[in-house]
Amino acid sequence: MRIAVFGLGYVGSVTSACLAKLGHDVVGVDPNEYKVGCLARGESPIVEKDLGGLIAEAAQAGRLSATTDFVAAVKDADLVLVCVGTPSREDGSLDLAHVEHAAGEVGAALKAHPHFATVVFRSTMLPGSVEEQLVPRLEAASGGKLGKEFGVCYNPEFLREGTAVADFFGPPITVLGVADEKSAAPMRALYADLPGELAVVSIRTAEMLKYVNNAFHGLKVAFANEIGVLCKREGVDSHEVMRLFCADTKLNLSPYYLKPGFAFGGSCLPKDLRAITHRARERNLVLPVLDSVIRSNDVHVQRAVAAVERAKAPGRKVGVLGLSFKAETDDLRESPIIRVVGALVGKGWTLALHDAHVDASKLVGANRQYLEAEIPYLDRLFHKDPRDVVRASEVVVIANGHPAYKDVPSWMTEGQTLVDLVRRVEPGDVVRGEYVGLAW
Numbered sequence: 001m002r003i004a005v006f007g008l009g010y011v012g013s014v015t016s017a018c019l020a021k022l023g024h025d026v027v028g029v030d031p032n033e034y035k036v037g038c039l040a041r042g043e044s045p046i047v048e049k050d051l052g053g054l055i056a057e058a059a060q061a062g063r064l065s066a067t068t069d070f071v072a073a074v075k076d077a078d079l080v081l082v083c084v085g086t087p088s089r090e091d092g093s094l095d096l097a098h099v100e101h102a103a104g105e106v107g108a109a110l111k112a113h114p115h116f117a118t119v120v121f122r123s124t125m126l127p128g129s130v131e132e133q134l135v136p137r138l139e140a141a142s143g144g145k146l147g148k149e150f151g152v153c154y155n156p157e158f159l160r161e162g163t164a165v166a167d168f169f170g171p172p173i174t175v176l177g178v179a180d181e182k183s184a185a186p187m188r189a190l191y192a193d194l195p196g197e198l199a200v201v202s203i204r205t206a207e208m209l210k211y212v213n214n215a216f217h218g219l220k221v222a223f224a225n226e227i228g229v230l231c232k233r234e235g236v237d238s239h240e241v242m243r244l245f246c247a248d249t250k251l252n253l254s255p256y257y258l259k260p261g262f263a264f265g266g267s268c269l270p271k272d273l274r275a276i277t278h279r280a281r282e283r284n285l286v287l288p289v290l291d292s293v294i295r296s297n298d299v300h301v302q303r304a305v306a307a308v309e310r311a312k313a314p315g316r317k318v319g320v321l322g323l324s325f326k327a328e329t330d331d332l333r334e335s336p337i338i339r340v341v342g343a344l345v346g347k348g349w350t351l352a353l354h355d356a357h358v359d360a361s362k363l364v365g366a367n368r369q370y371l372e373a374e375i376p377y378l379d380r381l382f383h384k385d386p387r388d389v390v391r392a393s394e395v396v397v398i399a400n401g402h403p404a405y406k407d408v409p410s411w412m413t414e415g416q417t418l419v420d421l422v423r424r425v426e427p428g429d430v431v432r433g434e435y436v437g438l439a440w
Ligand SMILES: NC(=O)c1ccc[n+]([C@@H]2O[C@H](COP(=O)([O-])OP(=O)(O)OC[C@H]3O[C@@H](n4cnc5c(N)ncnc54)[C@H](O)[C@@H]3O)[C@@H](O)[C@H]2O)c1
Pocket: 006, 007, 008, 009, 010, 011, 012, 029, 030, 031, 032, 035, 083, 084, 085, 086, 087, 098, 101, 102, 105, 122, 123, 124, 125, 157, 158, 159, 160, 161
């Protein structure tokens, strides 16, 4: 393919050299004459392992050139990749000025373009940037229409500086946000020989994913550093601890606990987070990440209360299905839904409750104590059949994943609202009435 790459920084120069290596004809574009000169001489404009050799080889083979003339670069291109910078403004917001300017140039160059070309944005941008800001810019500058004269994709870049070339040729996953299949076709072909899954998704999903990745990477670094500081103070070998932590690929390094759902609870997580952060405070250690975990969880509990409060329910009747913090247990200790129930009672709601494993009359020990302290009136609110709870309610809350609750949508009627805290209802399930997912 003939490919124009806008922006010859870290992402653009690695992308250009690697695509030329795969056999494509690549033209790099940048207003920076130093970077254009480097590529034209077959030299790398940045310090990056293996890049110098790749650029020299591609330039010599005539598959890689560079120019400051964007019209010449886009002429005849099948694909235009935009890899210009998207820096922070002073207030932290994202500055799209460079990418908007580049979209204007690409659009202007597409005016005289002889055939359909796909414009692929690779710069990191917040959801909506491509569809709401850059597509209109392309259409205005080119006089053409997305899907007719040109296509658009968003292809986030996951390379790490220092191993960027190896990352390009060995991606664990390649993600393609596409406007339509016609836009996607040349990109599928471009990546056909690379290993790993090729995930074709919406443009907004692909834009978001880049931020999710980086937020998680930052969180991991900050978490590991805080654990390190605490371990050091406790006389514990932090590297040994983290090596063992990473060896658990069932719960620790795994998809477990990474699905948006309801707040955590139970007999361990809240208690142990309190203990460890209390110990850190005793030691005068400042651990903002660990300190904020309980606070974040509390806010999530309040979100559930707010979701019920927002529902249309003139009689203020709410049914809650699932009281234990996990579906297949009767453990009520620090179950976050109990706090939601308490808050709703305080706000004047009439409640109906069901839990397959919690029979208020049979509760003993710690569970009974917990319940008596939190919601002593619970016995009166219990129903044996979850269908009775749905019938008695204007708003129905599913709070744990018990299998019986799968059928809740079919028991509901128009006018009722279902607040799903645990994604018991899946995409495609038909819900009568209004459906509210807590974080989806
Ligand atoms: N550096 C990384 O490791 C990395 C990884 C993934 C994603 N990203 C994202 O990729 C984007 C580019 O990052 P980078 O580190 O390569 O940036 P960079 O600042 O190194 O390079 C950007 C280049 O774009 C050029 N440019 C500006 N306006 C232009 C225009 N109108 N036409 C052509 N070229 C133009 C600049 O002169 C510069 O050379 C950013 O959005 C960044 O967040 C970077």
